[in-house]
Amino acid sequence: MPTPPDPLDPLLDHWSEVPEPSPRLASEVWRRIALAEEAEREPRGLRAGLEAWFARPPFAAMFVASCALLGLFLAEVRVNQQQRERSAQLARSYIQLIDPLLKDHVIARNP
Incomplete structure (x- = not known):
């Protein structure tokens, strides 16, 4: 006796298809990385400024x-x-x- 098809199979097959990323995605990722690196370089506040001076x-x-x-x-x-x-x-x-x-x-x- 053959097994009936599982109703989740079509849904799982749909998930296996990976859509192409947006062309703007790469530029957005690099923009966020640049912002994060810039925020790490610039000390914020008096305490961070003092720590930067005493690190020298x-x-x-x-x-x-x-x-x-x-x-x-x-x-x-x-x-x-x-x-x-x-x-x-x-x-x-x-x-x-x-x-x-x-x-x-x-x-x-x-x-």
């Missing part, structure tokens, strides 16, 4: 060196200020030792 080794090295020099400068300023305060305190102590009758407010005005 000369800039990153210069930034690290600048931070180190700034830290050394600020440390030197702080040490100088502490030395000035200590010198002024030693001068006040010396004057008080020489003349114990002087008042503290007079010493503070004339170190």
